[in-house]
Amino acid sequence: MSSLRLSIRAALLVGLVCALPTLAGAQALGGVATPFTLSVAPNNPVPYGRVTVTPVPNQIDIANATMTVIVGGKKVASGNAGPATITLGAPGVPVVVVVRLTSAGGVYTQQVIITPQGVVLVAEPLSSAPPLYKGKSLVPIGGSVRVVAVADMRTTGGKRLDPDTLSYAWTVDDVDFPGASGIGRKTAIIDSPLLYRSQSVVVTVVSQDGRQAGGASIYLAAADPSVRIYERDPLLGIRFDHALSSTYVLQGAEVTLYAGLFSFPTALRAPSLQWFVNGMLAETTNLITLRPTGSGEGTASLSANGSSGGEAIASTNLTVSFGSASGGNLFGL
Numbered sequence: 403m404s405s406l407r408l409s410i411r412a413a414l415l416v417g418l419v420c421a422l423p424t425l426a427g428a429q430a431l432g433g434v435a436t437p438f439t440l441s442v443a444p445n446n447p448v449p450y451g452r453v454t455v456t457p458v459p460n461q462i463d464i465a466n467a468t469m470t471v472i473v474g475g476k477k478v479a480s481g482n483a484g485p486a487t488i489t490l491g492a493p494g495v496p497v498v499v500v501v502r503l504t505s506a507g508g509v510y511t512q513q514v515i516i517t518p519q520g521v522v523l524v525a526e527p528l529s530s531a532p533p534l535y536k537g538k539s540l541v542p543i544g545g546s547v548r549v550v551a552v553a554d555m556r557t558t559g560g561k562r563l564d565p566d567t568l569s570y571a572w573t574v575d576d577v578d579f580p581g582a583s584g585i586g587r588k589t590a591i592i593d594s595p596l597l598y599r600s601q602s603v604v605v606t607v608v609s610q611d612g613r614q615a616g617g618a619s620i621y622l623a624a625a626d627p628s629v630r631i632y633e634r635d636p637l638l639g640i641r642f643d644h645a646l647s648s649t650y651v652l653q654g655a656e657v658t659l660y661a662g663l664f665s666f667p668t669a670l671r672a673p674s675l676q677w678f679v680n681g682m683l684a685e686t687t688n689l690i691t692l693r694p695t696g697s698g699e700g701t702a703s704l705s706a707n708g709s710s711g712g713e714a715i716a717s718t719n720l721t722v723s724f725g726s727a728s729g730g731n732l733f734g735l
Contacts, residue, residue, distance in 0.1 A: 571606040572604070576602070655693065
């Protein structure tokens with residue numbers, strides 16, 4: 403067993419193949435702790451990324467030691483003992499890191515083999531957004547998120563492993579999620595965290611022969627839903643570049659407004675929308691057409707209320723001014 407202080411789960415996440423340490427000088431025997439161990443961060447090294455290898459003392463004084471770091475047979479750093487940054491290569495290509503410490507006349511060596519694998523988690527919130535909206539909806543309150551693991555894992559020879567043949571083990575806040583885990587189970591549906599709290603989602607990906615391993619993590623945080631009102635231009639369509647707020651001046655005979663529902667949960671039901679004009683229900687679709695009647699000028703209150711379940715409720719209000727003389731009313735048609 404390797405003397406590196408890495409748990410089995412952490413070793414899988416990192417995708418490390420830990421070689422038995424080579425010690426020169428005062429070798430530890432009889433079950434006594436080795437003079438020092440190595441820690442590697444981050445837990446999920448990515449291809450062409452960087453990792454930090456740090457010596458952790460057991461029996462020697464790191465503060466009074468000198469260190470030499472050898473990567474792939476070449477010395478890349480020397481000096482006072484401390485964290486060393488290593489640049490990794492392509493996915494599946496192992497990087498052999500040898501750390502040699504000199505302390506109190508003794509020389510001690512540890513080796514670790516780091517194999518980067520490409521695993522990325524993509525969050526796809528199951529929440530609402532207007533059609534053709536170029537942005538991305540947020541994690542909904544009281545809803546769920548589809549998390550997809552995109553794996554680019556390779557053998558040491560560079561052959562890409564079929565993602566459908568890999569084993570995926572999911573955890574949520576350090577609790578196993580067996581219902582989503584298994585061979586080819588690269589997608590997991592995760593319940594949204596409570597508002598103002600974050601939630602960690604971790605996936606460990608292992609080849610069927612156990613020789614290749616990688617992983618990734620992501621943090622999820624829920625956001626309040628929102629309703630925004632936009633003007634629909636007869637030629638340009640819905641003007642998503644400018645949300646209306648506070649006061650809107652109606653010019654011309656009529657105007658059509660659109661209410662966009664953002665980040666309402668959609669897993670169980672579609673969010674509902676209600677338009678109110680002067681406190682009276684006027685429309686229940688995303689679009690409302692306003693036409694002043696009579697002559698004169700005036701104002702009307704307009705509100706769009708969205709809801710989806712008990713927690714996801716939001717609204718926005720608009721004061722619409724119209725006309726050029728006294729009198730007249732505004733109706734939602």
